[in-house]
Amino acid sequence: MHEKSGSLIEWLVPLGFILCAGWLTWHLPAFTLDWTPPEDPSQFDKLSALFKRNDVTPNMGGLFGGFADAVDWLALIGVPVFAVVGIATVRRAPMEYESWRAADKLAVFLGRVTMMLIVLLCCVMLYEVFVRYVMSAATLWANELSLWLAGFIFLTAGLYAMQQRSHIRIFLLYDACPRWLQRTFDTISTLLIVMFAFFLVYGGYGEAFDKFYRWETFGTAFDPPIPATIKPMVLLVVSLVAVQAIINLISDWNKEPEIHTAADDIDEEEIARIRAAVGAEGIGDLDVTRGAHQHSKD
Template sequence: MRLLYRIIRVIDAASKVVGNVSLLLVFTLMIVMVYEVVMRYLFTAPTIWAMELSGYLMLLFVALGGSLTLLKDKHINVDIFYSRLSPRGQAIMNVFTFGLFFAFIYFFFSLALKQTITATKFLHASGTIWNPPIWPIKMLVTFGVGLVMLQGIAKFMRDLVMAITGAPIEQHLGEEKG
């Protein structure tokens, strides 16, 4: 059980670091958009890169922040019945619905990985007038989706322990949840 908990903690730590770093992308996005507005409307000199870069920054924010969102249990869910369940009941429901999550995220990860391998092999660029390399973005998206998959597995392991024992894994190890 201690090894399982260590693995979960490593995944949680990675999600926290990557998720918090992804928050910086929002500030970068704001700077890019303010720069574009100033250049476009004050100097009548729009950039060729700001809109495309803002799309990439938003994509990376979502992809890299997904695991932290999952860790903090902030994803959208339908909780008409779920919120009325006990923590153990919620864990049992999570265990049963994990298959849906895993099927979706595995498909998404496989697709992202395939595209990343192709883009990296052929050094794909965006094909726009700005034409930045696209493979680093695809690589980071694949990394982010992979981390969401790992965080989902960590959540499943936590939920499985809770569903079976009725207590969080931390309680079995004499630690406070945090």
């Protein structure tokens, strides 16, 4: 039985996850200073000065004698809580790929998070347009925040696309092969994805860790930690894409052969909804352009 998708909780939980993750990301140097402070005094002073400059709640005081305050700790706890609840409550939408395993729910939940990030990105851009051209008071943060959000959207959308099998594929040779050879192609492509992810993580881990540990910023007036967050995120998402590719291979192993045609681009459910809206007999003599239907005269 198909479970209903699109309930309110499926949108509130990703939004709560984004709010907690955003707060945690902005205040992450507090936990670095508390748990693994830099041994170099100059680096410690630089990081602590950066955190104090960006701290949204500077008057609360840190818990346990450290830098992270109660709100920071709540955000730290909220990220895994919202993630677990979101993974447990996510449901397949009618237009999404039908083959699901429990492991697929992480990618789909991150897909919902990506959708909410797109909404937030649009809100930021619309706000900037309004204050710049209507109020003549442009912000110092909208452009960099848009770049930051767009980077996360690009990465997490790639994971969702892998789970949905919606990445670009050329089927001309694939469809002409028997199923055992198709499985061989699938295995080779999955191995290539895993190898790419391994060498990318192996070669980029050191640089990503240095940027993250130093909390490297963008160097603008807003000065967001784009380098410190996007570089590790690239490695994390590529690793998740490799894991998802393995899950796809296992899920599709016993699938019947498919023949891909131009008809695959037709959404049957959308056509059914259109037919239901206009009636069982279709549009008949109705002019869908709302103009008069002209009959040819003999």
